[in-house]
Amino acid sequence: MASVVGHAIAAITFGTAFSKKIKNWKFWLLGIFCSIFPDADVIGFNFGVAYGSFWGHRGFTHSFLFAFIFACFITLIFYRKSIFKKKGFLYILYFFLCTVSHSLLDAMTTGGKGVAFFSPFDNARYFLPWRPIKVSPMGIESFFSEWGLKVIQSELFWIGIPCAIAIILILSLKKWILSD
Ligand SMILES: [Zn+2]
Numbered sequence: 001m002a003s004v005v006g007h008a009i010a011a012i013t014f015g016t017a018f019s020k021k022i023k024n025w026k027f028w029l030l031g032i033f034c035s036i037f038p039d040a041d042v043i044g045f046n047f048g049v050a051y052g053s054f055w056g057h058r059g060f061t062h063s064f065l066f067a068f069i070f071a072c073f074i075t076l077i078f079y080r081k082s083i084f085k086k087k088g089f090l091y092i093l094y095f096f097l098c099t100v101s102h103s104l105l106d107a108m109t110t111g112g113k114g115v116a117f118f119s120p121f122d123n124a125r126y127f128l129p130w131r132p133i134k135v136s137p138m139g140i141e142s143f144f145s146e147w148g149l150k151v152i153q154s155e156l157f158w159i160g161i162p163c164a165i166a167i168i169l170i171l172s173l174k175k176w177i178l179s180d
Helices: 004-016 025-046 064-078 086-106 146-178
Strands: none
Touching: 004 025, 004 086, 004 146, 025 064, 025 086, 064 086
């Protein structure tokens, strides 16, 4: 994984593009939650689930199909009244983007196995061709170490800066479009 911080930054960046009318603290929190949830699969390590298997780390919970199902599920639970309206579609889209951003960032990290983007149809693991982000350690203790520090530095550079530029672009574009 990239770290929780890196994933959350991505969720915030996507959220910026959405209308103020659908955003409140719940929207942001759920977006961040979606951006980190795929790593719930690390629980499997405690139960002997093999890394490379369907439920293994970076397996099904990191796939496009899972992201779509999870986005629908979150919208159904938290925005049930809006689900068949335009708003509902926007919520599903946002939560989908947040969940998928997790897998894309993972596929750009330097370590671990690749990501099963196309699970359950194809359980092969993939990386993106470009992998500048230093892989984050799993445990909290190992995160507060020199490794953790290097991860933060690498994420600030490779996720933080591009996301800050994206946020500025999105906000300027919105202002420009809405100013007419
Ligand atoms: Zn992950």
